[in-house]
Amino acid sequence: MSLRGVWQLKKLVVSFCDWGGSSRGIRAFMESELPAFIEKNPQLEVVTELNRGYHPLLKGFYKNKNERVVCVKNMTQEDVLQCASRLRNSQGRKVLKLKTRHVTKHPSVQGTWSTDLKIAN
Amino acid sequence: MANRRCFQTLARCLRSIRTLTPISECLAPYTAPALSQTLPNYIFLNKFKVYQVPARSFCSRHSESEDDDYESGEEEDYGENEEDIADLSAEEKVKEATEIGYTVLGPLQKSDRVFKLYEPVFAVVQIGSHQFKVSNGDTIYTERLKHCDINDKLVLNKVLMLGSQAQTIIGRPVLPEAAVHAVVEEHALDAKVIIFKKKRRKNYRRTKGHRQELTKLRITDIQGIEKPENTMPLPPQTKEKEKAEKKVAMEA
Numbered sequence: 436m437s438l439r440g441v442w443q444l445k446k447l448v449v450s451f452c453d454w455g456g457s458s459r460g461i462r463a464f465m466e467s468e469l470p471a472f473i474e475k476n477p478q479l480e481v482v483t484e485l486n487r488g489y490h491p492l493l494k495g496f497y498k499n500k501n502e503r504v505v506c507v508k509n510m511t512q513e514d515v516l517q518c519a520s521r522l523r524n525s526q527g528r529k530v531l532k533l534k535t536r537h538v539t540k541h542p543s544v545q546g547t548w549s550t551d552l553k554i555a556n
Numbered sequence: 557m558a559n560r561r562c563f564q565t566l567a568r569c570l571r572s573i574r575t576l577t578p579i580s581e582c583l584a585p586y587t588a589p590a591l592s593q594t595l596p597n598y599i600f601l602n603k604f605k606v607y608q609v610p611a612r613s614f615c616s617r618h619s620e621s622e623d624d625d626y627e628s629g630e631e632e633d634y635g636e637n638e639e640d641i642a643d644l645s646a647e648e649k650v651k652e653a654t655e656i657g658y659t660v661l662g663p664l665q666k667s668d669r670v671f672k673l674y675e676p677v678f679a680v681v682q683i684g685s686h687q688f689k690v691s692n693g694d695t696i697y698t699e700r701l702k703h704c705d706i707n708d709k710l711v712l713n714k715v716l717m718l719g720s721q722a723q724t725i726i727g728r729p730v731l732p733e734a735a736v737h738a739v740v741e742e743h744a745l746d747a748k749v750i751i752f753k754k755k756r757r758k759n760y761r762r763t764k765g766h767r768q769e770l771t772k773l774r775i776t777d778i779q780g781i782e783k784p785e786n787t788m789p790l791p792p793q794t795k796e797k798e799k800a801e802k803k804v805a806m807e808a
Binding site: 437438440521524525530531533537539540541 | 695
């Protein structure tokens with residue numbers, strides 16, 4: 436994600452377990468698809484962490500000091516890649532219901548309409 | 557539906573004609589090209605078959621005539637099914653994208669100064685089935701646009717109306733020479749919506765969660781209309797002037 440051209444995701448932490456079966460997918464992801472992911476995103480700092488005895492996690496650290504933690508236990512490598520892409524594509528803001536689909540600071544160009552408005556012909 | 561009705565009545569007429577006298581006998585004196593000139597609209601439609609012996613001369617595509625084909629002629633052309641395979645060729649991607657209403661220009665370079673100050677110009681733009689009244693620096697949330705990545709520059713082609721403080725240009729329905737430039741900011745999921753179905757006293761209750769995939773676009777430029785010249789004083793200059801004035805005051 437980027438705000439006015441500035442990437443919002445600063446760091447991605449891939450924490451996995453050597454021994455556990457729930458980390459199989461993420462281990463395969465680290466072997467097969469993680470290098471390509473790192474190459475495509477040079478602005479991103481990717482760190483792999485060994486966390487034995489815990490389920491595998493993807494942690495994303497954003498510029499607005501927000502952390503998003505996604506548990507990827509028992510997922511296939513493609514699913515893990517999708518999760519990582521989602522973290523990279525998002526802005527880190529809190530997921531709220533959208534109020535409007537059009538956000539603007541200048542709603543009117545030709546003047547706001549009112550019932551008293553008279554258009555000169 | 558009207559097409560189907562016309563075809564059915566025509567089919568019935570032709571069938572009845574068939575039982576009485578075959579068309580080949582009736583039309584024997586006429587030559588094929590003469591007939592095709594005199595009766596252009598009735599019989600010589602694509603995919604519609606006529607019962608007669610010299611069928612090829614009349615019908616554009618089919619050689620045989622059967623009963624079933626009268627009904628198959630009612631159906632519209634089978635459109636190409638959307639490719640289930642995720643790998644579309646580059647041309648097909650571009651084609652799909654233009655149908656929805658945008659073209660991908662390419663990734664944003666660091667040297668591009670795309671984010672400008674606000675200009676009092678608006679455009680009404682259509683993406684997919686949604687229309688937005690858009691100005692410079694606005695943000696728009698649309699359905700997920702498949703063939704573009706983050707930090708990509710887009711050109712939105714379907715511009716329905718342009719306006720500024722002095723001028724308004726209305727398209728019929730689209731303005732061909734107008735273009736709206738935008739940058740992709742985010743591909744994210746919306747908040748979860750829970751779809752809850754219940755039928756009371758019938759022991760039926762279903763819960764389903766749904767998150768819509770959205771794309772956030774920032775509009776950078778609107779082209780196709782004359783923009784008013786900027787008469788507002790720029791902030792950095794005024795600050796410098798103030799500083800210079802303060803220095804002079806201090807020295808004095």
